[in-house]
């Protein structure tokens with residue numbers, strides 16, 4: 419059995435040759451595919467053309483395999499496996515998860531480094547899944563800046579921080595095919611003076627956990643690293659659900675939130 423492109427460009431053709439003459443040489447094609455493949459594709463019994471029955475989705479199945487059976491009128495048959503590779507198109511927008519971010523920073527001492535990191539995901543692959551982050555609202559004075567590749571926010575103009583006690587920024591994620599997130603992330607930055615602020619050791623933690631870890635097991639901890647005798651730490655309790663590859667948690671250390679993810 420061999421394949422060639424059929425008269426319709428969307429339907430590649432499977433062809434079997436039969437050396438018999440007459441009615442015994444007429445070949446009939448059928449699929450012996452699994453459920454997903456037969457829901458999405460079918461084969462034209464007289465021509466062997468493979469056609470799309472329902473919309474394909476690379477983000478659900480990046481390929482489909484079809485066992486095609488060719489049977490002649492004499493009842494003799496042969497079969498062949500057709501593997502259909504689904505190529506990516508840019509059909510997913512970036513999505514922020516989480517969408518809201520809160521942090522508190524001091525207005526009366528130098529602020530350096532990353533104060534917050536935003537996370538958006540895009541299900542597409544390659545360029546179509548590459549995300550850049552842009553502040554699209556609330557930053558007219560240029561007080562904050564964002565690393566377009568990592569989503570990390572820093573203070574660009576510390577001397578202007580105390581103009582407001584709360585700054586609200588909107589951040590949009592854009593993929594490599596120019597699709598924007600439908601909902602912008604909302605970032606709330608509170609400027610505080612005179613009180614001790616808790617701070618996590620790092621803005622992002624990465625923890626590895628086996629998929630069969632018992633519920634309520636401790637899989638890691640986030641430490642507060644303020645120089646005080648009453649330092650605290652938060653333990654991360656596992657509450658994994660089946661089917662999740664990554665789980666992003668927001669861990670609250672008193673009044674400051676930090677993002678934590680593990681795989």
Ligand SMILES: [Ca+2]
Pocket residue numbers: 474475476477478509
């Ligand atoms: Ca898709």
Ligand SMILES: [Ca+2]
Pocket residue numbers: 508509510511512540541542546547593595597
């Ligand atoms: Ca995309």
Ligand SMILES: [Ca+2]
Pocket residue numbers: 476477506507508509510541542543
């Ligand atoms: Ca896609």
